Structure formats: C-alpha cells, structure tokens
Amino acid sequence: MSTTIPMSITVDGERHDLAVDPRTTLLDALRERLRVTTAKKGCDHGQCGACTVLLDGRRVLSCLTLAVAKDGSHVVTADGLATDDGLHPVTEAFLAYDAYQCGFCTPGQICSAVGAIDEARRGMPSAVTADLTGEVTLDRTEIAERMSGNLCRCAAYVNIVSAVEDAAHGTAPRSSTLEAQA
Amino acid sequence: MKPFTYARPAVASEAVTTLAADPDARFLAGGTNLLDHLKLGVVEPSQLVDVSRVTGTAIEELADGGLRIDAGVPNSDLAADARVRERYPAVAAAILAGASGQLRNMASTGGNLLQRTRCAYFADPTTPCTKRDLSQGCSARGGWARYHAVLGTAADGCIATHPSDLAVALVALDAQVQVLGPDGARTIPIGEFHRLPGDDPTRDTVLAHGDLVTAVDLPATTPAVRNSTYRKVRDRASYAFALVSAAVALEVADGTVVDVRIALGGVAHKPWRATTAEATLRGRPATDDEFRAAIAAELDAAAPVDSPLGGNAFKIPLVTGTVVSTLRALAGGAA
Amino acid sequence: MTTMDARSMGASVRRIEGPDKVTGTATYAGDTVADGTLVLHPVQATVARGEITAIDTAVAEALPGVVAVLTHRDAPTLGDTGDPEHRVLQGTTIHHRGQFVAAVLAEHAEVAAEAAGLVVVTVDEAPSTTGFDPDGEAYAPSALANGQPADSGAGDPDAALAAAPVVVRASYATPMEHHNPMEPHTTTATWVDGRLEVFEATQGVESSRQTLATLFDVEVVVHASHVGGGFGSKGLHAGTVLAVLAARTVPGRPVRFALGRRQMFEAVGYRPATLQHLSLGASHDGRLEVVAHDVVGATARYKEFVEPAGGSTRSMYAAPHRRTSHRAVPLDLDGPTYMRGPGEAPGSFGLECAMDELAVALDLDPIELRVRNEPEVHPENGLPFSSRGLVECLRTGAERFGWSSWDRAPRRRLVDGWWHGVGVGCGTFPTLRFPGSTAEITFTGGRYVVAIGAADIGQGARTVLTQIAADALGVDVTAIAVEIGSTQVPVGSIAGGSAGTASWGSTVVEAADRFRDKYGENPDDGDHADAATPDNPWAGEYAMAAYVAQFAEVAVHADTGEIRVPRLLGMFGVGRILNPTLGRSQLQGGMVWGLSMALHEESVVDPRFGEVINHDFAGYHVASNADVRRVEAEWIDEDDPYVNPMGAKGIGEIGIVGVAAAIANAAYHATGVRVRSLPITCDDFLTSGLLSP
Ligand SMILES: Cc1cc2nc3c(=O)[nH]c(=O)nc-3n(C[C@H](O)[C@H](O)[C@H](O)COP(=O)(O)OP(=O)(O)OC[C@H]3O[C@@H](n4cnc5c(N)ncnc54)[C@H](O)[C@@H]3O)c2cc1C
Ligand code: SF4
C-alpha cells in the first residue's frame, strides 16, 4: 500500500476532505470512498462514458482521472444537477422521453448531455458540423455525434437524442406528457 | 497497478528535472492514455509528474503569422478556437474526428501526440509484443491485424499504427514541436517527431526521457491549408479509431493542382506524409484519374499483412478511395 | 376466448423507478454501501487448457491491505448444480482461458488488483482448440440449448432440391458475440450467522438463490432491485461463486466483486459462432418446395450449449420438403449462453438472406415471395397459429416504408457519393410462459401490494406489472405497489425468453382473481391472496409466436465502402402492447442490437492465446449513438386470446430478429455486393471491385 495524499473535493455541493492512494481514480474515490455511487463504472478505461461527471463545469470521464490530480475541484454528478426549482431540464427530458431502460448508463448520459449542450451554446463545433466557421445548430445529427461518447447497450439512443433535443431548445415536455406514475 | 508517487511541479523546468532524475517516472497530462495503460499494466512507473499545471493553456499568434499552441491546451479548446477553425480547418476537423466529447475535454495537445498505439496485443501484457519488450515477437503478425500498418514496416517487425488524428493533420501542415529537455529547449519538425519502428519499436518518437513538449507551432496558413480537411474512415460512425484517415490540403487554379498536402493516418507507425503522391500531383490536372494515379504511386511500397484473423490488404483500396474522394471534394466536386 | 379488458394496460405509464434512475440514485448490485466492504480481484488462467501444478500466494499475502488469498487448496467442496461453470476452485484443471484460479480479498480495489498480479500460478499447459473451424471435428448434439431436437425434417429434401426448378444454395457466417450489458456482472455478498445475503446483478433472484443454496448448503437471500441490462448473460456465473467463496472466509464483512470489462469476455458467456448452409428450392412461381437449414456452430468442450440457429426455420415458411440440422464444434473456451434472440438472431440472418437471394433468382419481389409461402398451420407440428401477423406486418410495413417506390434492380441509386438500397428480413420468436412463479397480493393502507420475485433489467417489469395488476384488480395504477427483485418476496421466474411479462403477468392476474373472489371489491386491511403461475390451457392446441417484418435502408460509400443505416422500420405482430412508450423503447433497442450485429459486433478469438483479443469497448464495437439514425418500431393491432390473459406476446427479443438480414439484403440492393458473413464492413465492398461508379 503506498502512502496516501490528503486532498479535498466538492461533490454535488458538499465538500469532502480525504486522503487517497495516488492510484485512486476520481471514479473510485467517488464510489468507494465518498459513497457517491451515482457515477457508474462500465469499463474503467474511457470507452463507455458511464462514469461521466461534470468537473469544474466540463464533462469528463472520472475513470481516467486521478483523484489526487483534482485536489480542490468541483464535481457534479447526475444527482447534483437538481436545484431548488426541481429536476434539471435534461433530467426531466430523459424522464419524459423514456431515454433510458436499465438506467445504468443514464447518470453518465445526463451529465454528458448537460456538458454537450453547454459546449454547443459556446459555439464549439463537432465532427458533423458542416461549416466549421459557422454557427452550431443542435439538430439530431449533431446531438447523436456529441453524445456518442456514451454507449447505451439498451440502445435508448433514439429517445436520448429526442430528450437532448428538447432540453437544448427549452421545449422539453415535463413528465406530465406521460401519465405520471403512482 | 504498482504503487507510484505523485508530484506536481510548479514550473516546466522542475518537471523536466524531476523526470530526468528518475528513469521510471512519467509525465501525466490529461491521463486519458496513461491511466488506461497503468491499469492494464502496460507501463509501471515509479512516479507520475503531473504537468497539467505547467504546460500552459494558451493559443497565441506568432510573428510569422502562425499560431503557438501550448501543450496543455485541451483538445476540445484547440478544435473550438476560431483562428484554428478558420486558418487550419484540417486541425480542427482531425481533433473532432477523434475520441469523444469527454475525452477531448481531458486530453492535452502534448499528450495527444504522445499517446501510444492501440494495437490490442500491445495493450495485453499476457501476449508477446516487440514494442513493449524488445526480446519478444510481434503478436499482431498472424493475429488480429485489421488496424495495422501497410507502409514503413520491416519484415517481422512491429506493424502498429500511430492512433492520433491530430498528429496526422499537424504532419500535413508542417507544424513544429517545441520541446524542453534536460539540456534546454529545442524545436523538432513534426515530420521528424514520430518514428518508424526500425530496430527499436519501443520508441514512438525521437524524444528522450525527460523531454517535455511545451508547445506546437503552426506555420502561417496558405491557400491550400485554408482549403484543408480531415477525413477519417472507421468501423463505427463515431468514438472509434481510424482504419484509415487523411489530412488533405489542396489549392487548384484553372483546373490544375497548385499546392497539395496529404498525410495519412492508420497506415504506418507514424503519421505518413504522402510526399510521393504530392509530388506526382503538383502541376497536374485536378481529376479523379490524376488523384488515383498519385495515390497509387504512394502505395507502390505498401506491404499489407495477411492473417487468418483478418489482414489489412483492404487498406490499399481504402486509402485510395479516401484520398481520391477527399481531393475531389476539396477540388469542388462531390465527396 | 377473450383477452382481459384494458384500462391501464395500453397506456404509456412512466417507468416507476424513473426518478431514481435519472438521478443515479437507483442502487445496482455494486452500489450498496456498507462499512468494511472488502474488494475481490480474481487471478485468471492465461492458458486455455492445462493443469495447475503450483500456486504461490506468499508475496500477495504479505502486501499490506490484503485480507486473504483464495485458491483451490483451501476451497470447500461445493454442492453439485450440474453446471461445470459453478465448480469454482474445485480442482487443478483449466478448461478455458480466463477461468478463475485464485482470488485476492483486500481492503481497497487498488491493493486487490496489485496483489492479484503477484500471485504466481504454475501451469502444465495442454494443447487446445479455441478457433472456430466449421470443417473441424463436430458432433451431433442430443438437443439444442432450448431443449428442442437437433434435427428435424419432412419429405425428401435432397431429392426435392435436385428436382426443384430454381435453387439457391449459400452459406452464411455469424461470429462469436458478447452481450456486454453496460453494468458489469457484480456481486456484493455477506455471510453472517450461517446465512448468505447477496446483492446480485441477475436476471432471476430465485434461480440465483437456488444455485447458491445448492452450492453452499446455506440459507440464501438474493436482492436485485435494479439490474443494468442482462440480455441473457446475467444468469449465475463463476464470478458470483467466487465472491461467495470469499465472503464465507470473512463472516460479517461484505465482499464485492465487480467484473472488469475484459473479464466479461471470458467469464459470463457469449453467442457462439455459426456457419449456416441454406438450400432453398422453389417452383418458377415462387412456391417453396424445399427448405434446408444445416447449422454448424461452436460450443464449449466443458459445457455444451448449442445455439438453435435453425430453430425458427421450422416454423417460418411452408414447404413440403424440409430439414434443419445442428452440429457442434467443441472449443476450449468458456461456455456460450443465451444472448438476445438465441437461435433466432443468427438463424434469421441465414434464412432471410437466402430468401432474398431466392427472390433475386426468381425475379420476384422479396415481400411477395414471403407472402406466397405463408403457412396455413405450423409447417412441422401441424398446430394452428394462435395468431400470426407476418403477412400483415409485411404489407403495412412496406406501405409505411415506401417500399414500392424503389426499383427492385440493384445498384440504381447513387446519392451524393453513396449507393442507397432497401431490404427486408423477417423473424419470429416463440411466445412462452415459464411455470413456477407465485404472486401475492395484500391490501394495506388503501393500496394493493403486489409481490413477486420478478427482475427489472430495463425491460420495465416493475411498471408493466403495475399496469397488469391495476387492470386485473380493476383499480387505478396509483392503488398498486409492486414489490419485485428479491427472494424476500414470493418466487418469480427469470427475466428471459421474452417470457417475463407473460409469466409474472399471468400469475398476477390469477392472484388478483383469487383476491377478488375471496374479498370482493371492498377488502379489509391485511387481506391477502396468492397464486402460482397457471398453466396455459391452450399450450398444446396452438402454435404461439411473435412475428416481425424488418425494413432497412442502407447507404454504402462509393469510394470507401463505409456502410450506414439511415433508416430502420420494424413492423411487429406481438399481441397487445401493454405500454406503448416502454414497448417501443424495448423494440427499438432490439432493432439497434440488430444493426449492431449487422455492422459492428464480432469477438475475435486468437487461437494462439485462446482469448478474445478485442476484449474491450474500443475493440469490440457496439453501436454508438451516431450509428443510429431513424429507427421506428410500429405494430399491427393483434388480439390474441390464447397466449395469456393480457394478450401480450413477449417483446424483449423479437426486435433484433431479422434486422441483420434486412441490412445485408439492403446492402446488396444498394451495391450488387452480396455479403454473407457478419459483421458487414467496408472491406466487404472494397474488395468486391464493384464500388466506384
Ligand atoms: C476510448 C478512447 C478513444 C480514443 N479515440 C481517439 C481517437 O479516435 N483519435 C485520437 O487521436 N485519440 C483518441 N484517443 C486518445 C486520446 O486522444 C489520447 O489519450 C489523449 O490525446 C492523450 O492526451 P492526455 O493529455 O490525456 O495524455 P496522457 O494520458 O496524460 O499522456 C499520454 C502520454 O504522453 C506523455 N505526455 C503527456 N504530456 C506530455 C508532454 N507535454 N510532454 C511529453 N510527454 C507527455 C505521458 O507521459 C504519456 O506517456 C482515445 C482515447 C480513448 C480512451
Ligand atoms: S504490432 Fe507492434 S505493438 Fe502490436 S504486437 Fe506487434 S510489436 Fe506489439
């Protein structure tokens, strides 16, 4: 066991002080040490997106991030997106469009979508942006490309794109469009 | 994963000294390649020297009209930079064709150039691999060689390809790599930065231990470079490495090729500048037949590998189709 | 006969656990947090066959943070489940690469992984065969994986083929594929006071409980409130046994074992490779005289599983002369298992591509060819169909898809450098009902608590059972609370065979009927009734199955051979859809699986090492978001009173069936290149010489 290094990190608004083995990834620190299990481990090698969190506002893969390297940073997981006004519009849209099935990739998808919408608002292009110097319009093709770093084996892709499309354009129907549950 | 210590130097020179003093230390930037390899046991460093806070994150104008990109600039910021998009479209397109939104947010410019091959045997320490260990053979030969090299290979040697998309565009554009080493700073033309396997496939680049990439310089743009793009062919529509890719810049006047640059990805141990094809094309009519003849000349020396698990002979027509359709599109025709 | 009235059934009730899933707070097997949890990391065989001669654990044991190292030397003798995969650490024989030969238990994951690398296993390696050679040593299995006979037939197919005016003979290859649910197989096990409690990623809590109870002779409780996908792979595998073996050594402390993605390529099953020889003979007017489907498939030497790839050919089309056969080639790999549409998915690739080739040979529209060969009764057992919507699916699907607007000749549409074409492929999946569930209904606090040990693996069981219970009791969904996913509620059968909803739902309906019989419309608090799964009285009277017609539009790049699928339409005949939103999600998901099978998925075994070499998500591609364009799942109105009281046929697997064939057929239509081996990639077109215009 190597010596541990003290660090602090704010997760979903709560500050934590802890000491970590330098080998500990941000994902393992969240899940095993801080018991924040809302970020999921699908591959541990950057190949699926299930561990996506917002790190200081940008979407990243927590499985390929060393915890010690992120001392002092702010992490938001799918659980921390809600505000006093209720669920985040992207979260609402995922519910409304049934943009998930087993739900395992979902927290990562939602963090990724929040990041992707923000990137598009900031004018960042993608591989399918026809005119690299022009404006970015988040149409279905753009969304699918920007969300491709999040695999969904249940293949909820069609609904994920619909959810992101509506959330991005502020037209997400609230859950009331589907009969609310018990 | 073996235990390692973690250091976060405050300035670049300190990072270089720290690394140079420990033969088993490694620089850590975004970590997207290094952490993967730590977990797989492909590398077992004693120490990680975090350079993410010393390499800079600026993109600045150079006096000669070029741009200096600090090694710490995240891939996504580089692709989003308005100057890069306008003056060097192939660079932006190459980055956007790689990895995923999350990974591009994490990956650094320097780390991207230094990422290691995606050869499946390289990434599996239970299988022999010359690149990992010179005393072993190459498992990709006779194995799963679909993604492997057709150019610049030697008999029985490593047939790995370099996976970076960005590097292919930089090679087409004649970028320069700024390096700070234990003996001071130096500049390496990108075309001389990555190596062919030769007699030491363990080395991907000409860098020595302790050499830190501090920046990448793009030379002033040209009409051809403004009319450049990056075309990547892969087995999945996104989030996949290239089977074959091409960074292509083209200037045509009166139907004649005035200037052309072609660099290929997915075909060799390094990004492959298609100098033969370029020379063949310059001054020739911009037609499909000429494009085809030029790339055929480049591929003359190609040596695909055969394998019961999938060889890579298909890369010959694939490179041809990729380059021809890209040139055609840049010349003003339909892709 | 009529199906029951629907008020809630047929409505798009939102997933009950939705809010938990979208905030990430739904707890999967690896999300239980308890103090003192230990982490397990396995040591695995690196050869495909051999004998362990020594294991040195000293260095690993000395590492600070290591709690125990387990090997066969100290493992207890386990009870016999009849499944060789469950015999974990029971001896020195290695049957396949990746087999668990030891395990490290440690305080932290980093230490467990490091220590596992320090265990030295010495092995006497034996020769092995791990590459699938369809011409290799094969045997005739006694039965297929689903229990059906390996061979079937009628008439004299060989003579009929010799005499048929139009004959198509072709062979189709499907590769080994891995399920890769996004949630890795995970077990959190605690052994305390002679009782074992397990949080398990499983498709069946009760079957897991039974297996563990047999193996360990102990009282077992299994929980699986949320499961991150299964697709057939989440039965009980060796990893769970290993985790419980470890838990047994540290009473009172939870032990967690979450498989790494690479381990999921060697320890939790896969779809075995097949080579399928199809022979179709027809008259000039397109009536099939003979259908022969001869399958050679891989199996594991130490654990037989024969993919029933020729199974659905037994019921698809009418023909007087017919044959299906299955031969198995044993390999020194871990055992294959059920994977979404086992048999139907690969088998429909063979049969439906051959049908397309026959249509070309006959110069007949492929839809018309299928319509002409629609059977009146089940072609092999003679039973009438309870309902069979295939022809209606073909007709309405073709209409919706705009089929008739396409010239039937191949290589006619070149748009912006891409060759476009369309194709159709059909499929069926049997409608089953598993016995052995019990549902209990208790009236408490004004609500009906409906308890049954079902598993929600993403298919929506929790939600749909709520709807079924509401209608069976004649109340609103808000008056129902469904409790599933644990052996602490009454027994439920597995989520598999597309039979979960039918099996659990029929049981819930039976329990509701009893409840109302006993207590009428105004029960008192605490009133309760239960019921076991009723037999289906029509089981031997009708052939029952779901059907689909899949339509695909494909684009192939004229210069590079890149293939894309701009459009998929599945038209389904699956009885009553209980929840249109969730049902559509399930069917679309299946269709994307078909797309992924057609274009991406292939596990490449390197026989020199006995392992799948592309053993991760970067090497083994599954469809990403960008691969999926328009995917529409629609259904015909179908009222089938014979399958179950709800009138619902299973929809979990039919979605994938026929898609790969539709895509391959569309690729042929686009380019004139016939690809008979999956996955279809750019090289198939590049080497054809047919590409550039
Ligand atoms: C699933 C997946 C898919 C991917 N797909 C693509 C793709 O399609 N195309 C593509 O191009 N890339 C792809 N990548 C690779 C990704 O782009 C690289 O991993 C990334 O660019 C590396 O940058 P980094 O900053 O994270 O480097 P790190 O992982 O931190 O470092 C990589 C290497 O570079 C060294 N290093 C880092 N910085 C410096 C420096 N300044 N000077 C000297 N040495 C340094 C490190 O020591 C290490 O050896 C993919 C990665 C993953 C995980
Ligand atoms: S191709 Fe190179 S990296 Fe791959 S196995 Fe051979 S030597 Fe190793």
Ligand code: FES
């Ligand atoms: S768990 Fe991080 S990308 Fe898969």
Ligand code: FES
């Ligand atoms: S919802 Fe199951 S993996 Fe995406």
